[in-house]
Amino acid sequence: MTETLHETFARLWTLDRDVIAIAWLSLRVSLTAVGLGLLFGIPLGSLVAVARFPGRDALVAVLNAFMGLPPVIVGLVLYLLLSRSGPLGGLGLLFTPGAMVAAQAVLATPLVAALTRQVVADAEAHLGEPLRSLRLSAPRRALVLIYDVRFSLVTAGLAAFGRAISEIGAVLVVGGNIDGHTRTMTTAISLETQKGDLSLALALGVVLMGLVLTVNAAAALLRGHAARAYG
Amino acid sequence: MSAAPVIRLDGVSLSLGGRPILDRLTFDVPARGVTALIGPNGAGKSVTLRVIDGLLRPDSGAVRVGPGRTAFVFQRTALIRASAAANVALALGPLKLSRRDRRERVAAALARVGLFERAGDAATRFSGGEQQRLALARAWALRPTLLLLDEPTASLDPAATAVVEDLVAEMARAGTAVLLVSHNLGQVARLAERAIVLDAGRAVEQGPTRTILPSPRTPEARAYLTGELPWTSYAAAS
Numbered sequence: 021m022t023e024t025l026h027e028t029f030a031r032l033w034t035l036d037r038d039v040i041a042i043a044w045l046s047l048r049v050s051l052t053a054v055g056l057g058l059l060f061g062i063p064l065g066s067l068v069a070v071a072r073f074p075g076r077d078a079l080v081a082v083l084n085a086f087m088g089l090p091p092v093i094v095g096l097v098l099y100l101l102l103s104r105s106g107p108l109g110g111l112g113l114l115f116t117p118g119a120m121v122a123a124q125a126v127l128a129t130p131l132v133a134a135l136t137r138q139v140v141a142d143a144e145a146h147l148g149e150p151l152r153s154l155r156l157s158a159p160r161r162a163l164v165l166i167y168d169v170r171f172s173l174v175t176a177g178l179a180a181f182g183r184a185i186s187e188i189g190a191v192l193v194v195g196g197n198i199d200g201h202t203r204t205m206t207t208a209i210s211l212e213t214q215k216g217d218l219s220l221a222l223a224l225g226v227v228l229m230g231l232v233l234t235v236n237a238a239a240a241l242l243r244g245h246a247a248r249a250y251g
Numbered sequence: 252m253s254a255a256p257v258i259r260l261d262g263v264s265l266s267l268g269g270r271p272i273l274d275r276l277t278f279d280v281p282a283r284g285v286t287a288l289i290g291p292n293g294a295g296k297s298v299t300l301r302v303i304d305g306l307l308r309p310d311s312g313a314v315r316v317g318p319g320r321t322a323f324v325f326q327r328t329a330l331i332r333a334s335a336a337a338n339v340a341l342a343l344g345p346l347k348l349s350r351r352d353r354r355e356r357v358a359a360a361l362a363r364v365g366l367f368e369r370a371g372d373a374a375t376r377f378s379g380g381e382q383q384r385l386a387l388a389r390a391w392a393l394r395p396t397l398l399l400l401d402e403p404t405a406s407l408d409p410a411a412t413a414v415v416e417d418l419v420a421e422m423a424r425a426g427t428a429v430l431l432v433s434h435n436l437g438q439v440a441r442l443a444e445r446a447i448v449l450d451a452g453r454a455v456e457q458g459p460t461r462t463i464l465p466s467p468r469t470p471e472a473r474a475y476l477t478g479e480l481p482w483t484s485y486a487a488a489s
Contacts, residue, residue, distance in 0.1 A: 150329030153304055155345045164341065168331040250332045250373045 027219035032226060038200075039220075043227050046204040049117055049191070050184040053124030057180045060125075061132025062173065066162050068133070069140035070148070083137065086130030091123070095193030098123050102194065115196040120204070123190035128180035135176035139169040171250075174243045178236055185232060205231070257282040257319075257397050257428040258303055263312030264452075265302060272298045273309065274452035282396070285419065285429040287439040287460060290449035291475050296432045297326075299449065300399045303430070319396025322389075326402045328382040335361060335377070335385055336370040342389045360392035361385075364418055380411025387418050398422060400431045404438065416442055436476070440464055448472040 031039070068079055100106050102114040102122075113119040143165045151161045166173070188206035195202035197211060205228040212221035258280035265273040272295045280286045288296050301307040303316055304323045322342075330338050339357045348356065361367045364384040369377075374385055383403055390398055400419065404412040412435075419442060423429050433439055439446060440460055447457040450471035456463060467473045 146327060147329050147331065149301075149306055150323070150325055152306055153323040153325075154342050156341075157345075160344060164331060167333070171332070250334070250375070 024218045024222065028222040028226065031219060031223040039223060039227060041200065042203055042205055042208050042224065043231060045117060045202075046185060046206070046228070047231060049120045049204065050124055050181060052121045053128050053184045054177055054180045056121070056125035057128025057132045057184075058173075058177055061129045061176070061180070062136050062166060064129070065133035065136025065138075066140045066166055069137045070144050070158075070162055070165065080134075080137065083130050083134040087134050089127055089130065090189065091127055091187040092189030092193060094123050094126050095190035098126065098190070098194050114194060115198060115202060117195070117202060119194040120191045120202060123194045124184040124187065127187060127190060128184055131180050131183055132173075132176045135179065136166075136169075136173060139172040139176075140165050143168050171243050171247045174239050178239050181235055182232065185228070185235075254282045256280055257317065258430065259313075259315040260299075260303070261313040261315075263299075263302060263309045263314060265298065265307065265309045267298070267307075272452050273302065275312065276449075276452060276454055277312075278447050278454045278457055280397075280428060280430050280447075281445070282428050283423075283426070284445065285423045285431055285443040287443035287446040288430060288432045288449060289434070289436070289439060289446055289475070294449040295452040296449055297401055298452075300401055300430065300432060303397075304399055316397065320393050321397045321399060322391075322393045322395035323399040324383075324386045324390050324401065324403050326405055328379075328386045330374040330377075330382060330385065332373070332375050334371050335366055335374045335388075338374045338385060339389045339392050342393055346393075356392050360388040363391055363421075364388040365414075378411070380407050380414060383407060383411070383415050384418065387415065387422075391422065395427055398427050398429045400429060400433075402432055402434065404433070404435065412438070436464065448475065450475065 065083070068076060068083065098119065099114065101108045102111065102119055103109055104114075113122065147165060147168060148161070151164055156164065186206065188210060191202070191204050192207050192210075195204070195207065197203050197207040203211075205224055209221045209224045209228070212218070212224065256279035258278075260276050260278055263273050263276040264271070276295070276299065288299060290296055298307060300323065302309050302314060304321055305316075331341065336357050339360050340353055343353050343356060358367060358370070361370050364387055366381065366384060366388060369381075374382065377385060387403075398419075403419070404415050407415065416438060419429060419431070423442075429442075431439070431443060443460050445458065446460045446463045447454050448463065448467065448469070448471065449455070455469045456467060456472040463472065464476065467476050
């Protein structure tokens with residue numbers, strides 16, 4: 021145990037290139053996925069919050085349920101779609117970082133959409149009528165509402181990032197944990213643990229925690245600074 | 252009154268959630284001065300303002316408003332998390348002004364309500380009185396011919412109330428017709444030349460405030476103005 025910890029710090033100290041490459045891939049994949057999740061989730065959540073259409077309640081229920089979508093199921097479905105005989109097989113995405121981004125984006129989008137719907141609906145309750153009174157067009161009203169809740173959306177982005185960076189099921193299935201190509205922090209930790217290289221697994225764990233804490237701290241600082249100015 | 256009225260409601264009825272709110276409501280608001288819309292809670296005053304602004308569509312009857320723009324200041328100030336200037340500029344979006352014109356109008360409106368120095372400050376950090384002044388600045392920037400005010404001083408202290416009343420009087424002097432909903436009868440007496448008493452969605456009495464306030468003719472107006480249990484009258488009507 022003591023030896024393992026000793027080795028862990030030794031490896032952290034030297035930060036071997038493999039660890040950096042793995043951490044960088046994890047960060048790149050998850051941040052891109054969160055970006056896509058925000059890109060699709062914010063408009064979707066806002067639309068559901070302000071528009072009235074048949075099936076809206078069902079869509080809200082689906083969004084809420086999909087916040088807890090099991091990553092391994094997403095991975096499996098995406099695997100079937102992206103495999104050579106699947107409908108999207110021609111894209112050649114399976115076992116590439118692109119497939120991992122797609123899988124994590126599928127996980128992030130409903131989470132962002134559901135959280136966005138909640139905060140935009142709350143803002144709509146007290147700003148909706150005044151904005152209509154100002155004769156703003158529907159798209160402009162939606163943009164104003166999104167702008168009004170922008171600090172709360174940082175939380176949605178962080179929740180999505182937390183979900184993306186920490187999941188293993190989806191990236192393992194569609195990425196394949198290929199050394200130097202699709203190996204992420206979570207798949208590497210799992211593999212090294214199984215191989216018995218506990219010091220590397222722990223070193224990766226420390227780096228992963230560091231990444232999560234850094235991203236959250238940066239977002240909290242940004243949010244705190246902006247909210248102090250315009251909260 | 253020779254000029255055409257700025258608002259003409261003719262037999263306007265509206266039910267919300269199966270409950271009748273407005274019942275063949277008919278009245279005119281002159282194109283100048285301050286008109287007060289008074290009456291007990293639930294009489295339909297706020298709904299009337301929303302019908303006039305087009306936020307609610309009546310089930311029947313005719314609503315004619317204008318010419319010119321209408322500005323609506325709500326009971327709960329509707330400010331977004333942005334600077335005071337951005338909150339005023341928001342109203343000017345649909346007007347298709349040049350950037351310079353917009354900036355000038357925002358600055359002039361903020362100066363008018365004494366908030367020019369605070370243009371860059373967060374609106375949601377303002378005190379209640381400042382927020383209501385900012386809401387008036389937003390209305391002012393639109394240069395409206397008609398200003399709808401829904402209990403604009405309901406949650407303000409006496410000093411802030413006085414400031415808001417002065418601003419409303421100034422806007423009225425500048426030529427904007429004002430329709431004011433208020434339970435503050437002192438304020439109605441100070442600001443409004445005319446009053447319309449609403450009860451159970453009908454205009455039961457209208458005329459100069461200096462005659463209506465001291466000596467209402469109808470029992471409904473008398474009940475409201477003397478503070479008798481007003482709900483007995485409209486509960487029976489609805």
